[in-house]
Amino acid sequence: MLTLSTGAYGPYAGGTIVERVTLGNTGLAAKQLTSNAAAGTTVIALDNRVGLNVGDVLSLGASPDEEYVTVSSLPNPSPGGAAPNAGNVVLEQGTGRAHASGEQVRQQNTATVNTAAPATSVLLDVPKGGTGVAVTDGTGYALNDLVRLTTSAGDVTYHRISAAPDNLDARLVNLTVPLSRAHAAGAELIERAPLINVQALDAGQWGNRLRVSAEDEPSGLVSRTSVGGVIGPNTIRLASAAGVEAGTVLEVFDPATGAAVGDPLKVTSIDRASNYTITLAGAGITPAQSAPGLLVRSREFRLTVVLLRQPDPALPSRNENVIAAETFRNLSMDPRHSRYVEKVVGDVNGVLRLSDRRPEGESWYVRVEDLETVLANQEAVRLGPETLVDTLPNGRQRPARHALAGGDDSMGTLTDATYVGVDDVEPENRTGLYTMTTIEDVSLVACPGQTSPAVQGALIDHCELMRYRFAVLDAQRPPDDTLTDVQTQRQQFDTKYAALYHPWLLVPDPYPVNLARPADYSVPPSGHMLGIYARTDVERGVHKAPANEVVRGILGLQRTLSKGEQDILNPYPVNINVIRDFRSNNRGIRVYGGRVITSDSDWKYVNVRRLLIFLEHSIDRGLQxxxxxxxxxxxxxxxxxxxxxxxxxxxxxxxxxxxxxxxxxxxxxxxxxxxxxxxxxxxxxxxxxxxxxxxxxxxxxxxxxxxxxxxx
Structure with missing residues (x-):
């Protein structure tokens, strides 16, 4: 890395040639500036232009403010170029520094390349005014060396190296998430310190569809007011104190240009009983910020959270469609402020609500964490996350959407114990099935797809304990769903509070890879059976058996069963309810069994058991x-x-x-x-x-x- 004594005269793109050269004064007498030359000017006035030519390299000033410029033209020469030929000199590039009248200007001889240092090239783009130049090879370059930079357009400039070159430590960097788009070689990388941690409200892969964007609030809580009076550097009054509170960040700006004047001011307190006197932290307001005509505004930021559509392999173009969004405006990074980001959005480490065991907060999707833990730093001037933008393919820009990552459903970690859960004296500490013991209005219970004896036994125990509930169980999942498998499963239970259904159902793949030929997807029958129970209860009543009813919304059955197989599974005491395909008789796919898995013949029918549950529950409530x-x-x-x-x-x-x-x-x-x-x-x-x-x-x-x- 080479450090230039004068900022770049223009942008130096990657690939710009860098050479170590030697320049020296010619025998021509030194010239002098006859007027001040501001930084960036392309015209200087000299007392004598005799001997100067277009293309000459001139040195302006003396070390350490010396710089080198190239003559572009010599307008309005004296007749015949007679001495002293005083006048203006037009330069190819604007000066990098300001120079006072009287400073010497010397003509330089032709540059000589110093072969002790190999020619190299710019590695990363250097903006105009930049002083740091990363080169591909810095061997042989040292402090005070003069270098010549030649761009691809042929523009030539000269710079003095003002510091010992710093070797770059180039190495591979591993990213936590992949890049979302391609970047050209030489693109600038800027290190940023994390400010806020954003976390999905609930665990799971769904959180990977969340995107969060941050941007400066264009109109703050204090949008446009003026300084009403300066009592002292740390004590002021505003023309209007509306929106000001402890933790507010105030910014003084020039209304003509919108540019900020000085550093932001932090409000530590406001005394409303003393004519709204505002106390500022640190050095307070400066004389420049107290000048007439300046205005004051507050600085806040906003967070926008969007939830994208479920990824669809068949239609990836729709994956970026937003299905829900929420915006939190006028946020602050100061804990004293009423709009502190953790207070409004919700604190990751906040106290859990008893209702849903989630931290309190306004967001439906995320909670946030202020990564600064030192109170003094939290109360310092912090303007919020940097506003970044995404450039869309059509050229439009929008606030950059930061993707949440790391969400995992962890399906492989789910065990029977996860579904069964743990009981506890405190209702909010219960998990699994035990969480439903505090909910009274439950009449049907199922755990779709879970066919293990532990889970189904827990469902039965739950219904027997709660008295007024009935369990709907799934038969074994394919391919372990033969008649022997299902009968073995049935033999493990004997209860008046559950029914078992066989076989599994087929539905269209909800996210097919090929839209033209979507595959069949196997699902447990309990979900559809709960719907049939509810439909029968509404249309006919609980006394009607949930049987001989059409199963809607399916393509077929995982296993087709005939009357002979039903005659094995359905009769007492086996009592397994079969779902059969009657489409050949134009009767659709129907539930063809309504029995309870019990050895007590008095309670073998589902509708009888549920009718008695209904009567008991109704009489119990009606006699309170x-x-x-x-x-x-x-x-x-x-x-x-x-x-x-x-x-x-x-x-x-x-x-x-x-x-x-x-x-x-x-x-x-x-x-x-x-x-x-x-x-x-x-x-x-x-x-x-x-x-x-x-x-x-x-x-x-x-x-x-x-x-x-x-x-x-």
Whole structure:
């Protein structure tokens, strides 16, 4: 790395030739500037131009402010070039420094290449005014050497090396995420310190679809006001203090150009009781910032979070489509500020909400962490993340979207224990199935695709414990789904609170690689069965068996079963419910079984078991008004009347047998159902009996011969 004493006279692109040269004064007498020359000027005025020619290299000033320029033209010469021929000299490049009137200007002889140092080239683009030049080979270059730079366009400039060359330590760098686009050799890399850590609200691969962009807030909380008075360097008043609070960063700017004047100011406090006196941190406001005509604004930033569409191998062009977005405006990096980024978006390490075990925050998708942990540094001037832009293929620009990475569903780490979970005295500490014990309005439970005895046994235990729930179980997944496999699975359980369904179903691949020929995707039947249960409950009632119902939204079955195979799986006591294909009879694919996996024949039908669950739960809830009422005959009569009225409605809906209510149910609540000891112990016992309707599982038609004869 070569350090130039004067900034680059123009941009030096990668590949610009660099040579070590020697220049010396010619015998021509020194000239003098007759007026000040500002930095960047291309015209200088000399007292004598005799002997100068276009293309000459001139030295201006003396070390360490010496620089070299090239003559472009000598306008308006004196008649015949007579001495002293004073006038202007036009330069090929603007000067890199300012030079005072009277400084000497000397003509240089032709440059001689110094072969002690090999010619080299610029490695990385150097912007105009840049002083650092990375070269491919710095061997032989030293402090105070003069170098000549020749661009591809033929422009030639000269520079003095102002510091000992620094060897570059070039090596491979491994990136944590791949580059999203190609970059040309020589593209500039700038190191940036991380400021905020952004983390997806929940674990999983879905977080990889999140993109976060940061940009300066164009209109801050303090958008445009003026300094109303300077009490001291650290104490001021503004014409309007609206939007100012502890932690606010104020910026003084020139309204004519919009350029900032001086460094930003940090507000430590505002005394509203003392005419809104504002106290500033550090050195406070400078005299230049107090000048008339300047305005004050606050500096905040905004974060935008977008969620992209699920990646689709068949249509990758749609992967960048935004399906949800949220924006948080006027954010601050100061913990004292009401819009501190962790307060608004949500702190990664914040206190967990009892409702969902997530940190408090306004964002639906992310939580953030301020990576600065020292309070003094947190309260210093920090303007927020740098505003970067993405240039789209159509040339338009948008705030750079930073992708979240590292999200993993970790499906391989899921075990039976993950689904079963752990119980705890504190409800918020429960996991797995145990989290549902605190939710009352659950009637059906399933764990689609999980066919292990541990998980399905836990589902059954959960339903038996909660009393008013019923489990829907999946048969073994393919290819371990033969009749023997399914029967072996069934033999592990004997319960009145679960039903088992076989086989698995086929649906279209939701993300096919080939749209023209999407593959079939195997799914467990429990998800569709829960939908059929719900549909039957709504359309017919809980007393109707969820059987002989069409399974919608599927392509077929993983295994086709015939009547002979159903006759093995469905009858008591096996009680496995079969899903069969009746499309050859124009009847679709139907659930053709409605049995419970129990050895108790009284409870073998799903609709009977669920009807009794419904009745028990409804009566339990409907009699809560009885608690702490006087436990005597008037109360018992009211209980009988309440339960009878409810069961009468159920009977009229067709859920109970009998042509009259006496045949459908009975309700007793008197001294025959409870003893004096029960009454003294605060127990009210009501006995209810019902006759639920059973499904017509088999249709038997008896046909006999009948001989017709005539009666005379």
């Amino acid at each position: 008004w009885v608690v702490f009422e006087p436990n005597a005959e008037p109360l018992w009569a009211r209980v009988v009347r309440t339960v009878s009225d409810f069961l009468t409605v159920v009977w009229r809906n067709g859920a109970l047998e009998g042509t009259k209510v006496e045949e459908a149910f009975f309700v007793k609540c008197d001294r025959t159902t409870m003893t004096q000891t029960d009454i003294d112990s605060g127990r009210l016992i009501c006995v209810v009996g019902v006759a639920p309707v059973k499904p017509a599982e088999y249709v038997i038609i008896r046909i006999g011969l009948w001989t017709a004869h005539a009666d005379v």
